[in-house]
Amino acid sequence: MNFGIIGVGRFGTNYLRTLCELNASVKWVCSRSMKSIDSALQKCNPGQEIKKTTDYKIMLNDRSVDAVIVSSPGSTHYKIAKDSLNAGKHALVEKPMCLSSREAEDLSKTAKKNNKVVMAGHLHLFNPGIQKLREDIKRGLFGRINYISIFHSGNGPIRTDISALWDFFPHSVSILLYLLEANPVELSVNGASFIKKGNEDIVTMDMKFPNNVSAVSIGTWLYPLKKMDIIIAGENLYAVFDDYAIDKLRYFDSRPRIVNGKIMIDDKGYKGIPIGDSKPLTEQVKYFLNLIKTKNDPQNNLKSGLRVTKILELAQNSLKTGAAIKINKL
Numbered sequence: 001m002n003f004g005i006i007g008v009g010r011f012g013t014n015y016l017r018t019l020c021e022l023n024a025s026v027k028w029v030c031s032r033s034m035k036s037i038d039s040a041l042q043k044c045n046p047g048q049e050i051k052k053t054t055d056y057k058i059m060l061n062d063r064s065v066d067a068v069i070v071s072s073p074g075s076t077h078y079k080i081a082k083d084s085l086n087a088g089k090h091a092l093v094e095k096p097m098c099l100s101s102r103e104a105e106d107l108s109k110t111a112k113k114n115n116k117v118v119m120a121g122h123l124h125l126f127n128p129g130i131q132k133l134r135e136d137i138k139r140g141l142f143g144r145i146n147y148i149s150i151f152h153s154g155n156g157p158i159r160t161d162i163s164a165l166w167d168f169f170p171h172s173v174s175i176l177l178y179l180l181e182a183n184p185v186e187l188s189v190n191g192a193s194f195i196k197k198g199n200e201d202i203v204t205m206d207m208k209f210p211n212n213v214s215a216v217s218i219g220t221w222l223y224p225l226k227k228m229d230i231i232i233a234g235e236n237l238y239a240v241f242d243d244y245a246i247d248k249l250r251y252f253d254s255r256p257r258i259v260n261g262k263i264m265i266d267d268k269g270y271k272g273i274p275i276g277d278s279k280p281l282t283e284q285v286k287y288f289l290n291l292i293k294t295k296n297d298p299q300n301n302l303k304s305g306l307r308v309t310k311i312l313e314l315a316q317n318s319l320k321t322g323a324a325i326k327i328n329k330l
Contacts, residue, residue: 001289004028004059004089006080007072008040010157011094015069018281020046024289027051028059056080060087067117067292070094075161078103085110085118092288094121095170096162096312097305104309108302117292120305122174124228126283128276129241129249133232134179142234147214149231150175153223163200165191165315168219172205173308173315175230176217182210183307188324189315194222205315240270249273 003024005016008031019026028051031037037052053059059068060083067090070080078098084091085107097120098104111118124130136142152168159167177183186208191200202220209215228243238252250270256263291297310330318325 001025001066001292002027002064004030004056004062004065004068006030006056006059006068006070006084007094008036009071012069012071013040013043014281015071015285016040016046017044018279018285019069020044020048022282022285022289024285027062027065028053030054030056030059057083060084060089063088065089067091067288071121073161074159074166075099078107081107081118082110085114085116088114088116090117090119090288090292092119092121092285095123095174096166096309097121097170098309099162099166101306101310101313104306108306111302117288117295119288119291119301120170120174120308121284122170122301122304122308123280123284124171124175125178125299125304126278126280126287127243128278128280129243130175130178130230132249132273132275133230133239133241136239137179137232137234138181141237142232142239143236144211144234145180145213146233146235147216148176148179148233149215149229150217151227151229152217152219153228154221154226155224156221158195158201158221160196160199163191163203163319164219164221165189165200165203165205165319166312167221169203169205169217169312169315170308171228172217172219173311174304176207176209176215177304177307179232180209180213180215182213183330184209184215184311184327186324186326187311187315187318189318190322191319200319203319247272249275 003026029037030053068084070093074096081091081093150172184207188206191203193200195201205217207215230241232239240250252270253268256265307330314325
């Protein structure tokens with residue numbers, strides 16, 4: 001199978017490196033400048049002859065290309081993905097897959113019409129720590145889930161074509177849907193712009209799920225450290241997942257309890273939970289390859305991508321008005 005990569009910034013370069021590590025055939029690399037292409041190729045040392053272009057349509061005209069990775073700026077994803085599908089290529093589209101539910105539904109229809117696969121790049125669904133959390137939630141280890149908080153930050157790169165909502169929250173929302181296996185029933189979003197007026201660089205989202213589960217997420221570029229933390233508070237157990245820590249997943253048996261009318265907390269410390277060492281991006285690319293070959297999609301990736309886009313679209317409306325939005329159907 002022959003690949004093309006459209007967009008080789010930081011993450012596009014990671015895709016290039018991953019495909020080369022998997023001994024996949026990369027035929028083309030496209031970016032807005034030859035300088036960025038040459039930089040990516042130098043970092044990866046692919047060991048294979050790769051064609052270069054600044055016009056992705058030249059790549060799409062090559063009939064030998066079977067699939068493309070779309071890792072260009074977020075606002076361009078829909079058009080490039082649709083052009084790729086219509087050119088007879090399978091497409092793995094980095095987050096955000098689209099910026100509206102209309103676009104997402106159109107991509108789904110276009111993929112079906114051309115008998116091609118389109119996949120949303122929801123990276124953290126392939127993170128072994130998050131997969132372990134989902135497994136233990138399903139086992140009932142946590143009991144009733146009370147709340148989940150997600151904190152996602154980094155000191156850039158600061159996007160100018162999309163806000164922090166569309167940059168960070170495809171991750172947060174896809175993680176919550178994956179862990180809870182339910183749709184939210186209400187959301188409320190707030191944000192602020194400090195770098196570029198009208199383009200929020202810090203966003204907070206409150207979501208309510210069935211069974212009175214509360215979820216709070218924060219995403220921002222205005223933070224000195226790169227972080228992705230998840231905290232789960234259940235009736236039986238607490239969990240902390242820190243994607244950038246050495247001891248990534250910890251379970252705490254220190255939940256509050258009421259004794260003689262007083263709230264007591266016994267600090268019992270934590271237990272480090274072993275998780276696999278697989279690389280999420282590698283597993284995501286493997287999933288894409290298998291999806292093309294077998295059409296077997298246990299994660300219902302496209303359906304998940306549609307749901308995430310619809311939720312983010314509602315979140316954008318809440319961000320504009322400051323009003324909470326009830327969700328009856330997705």
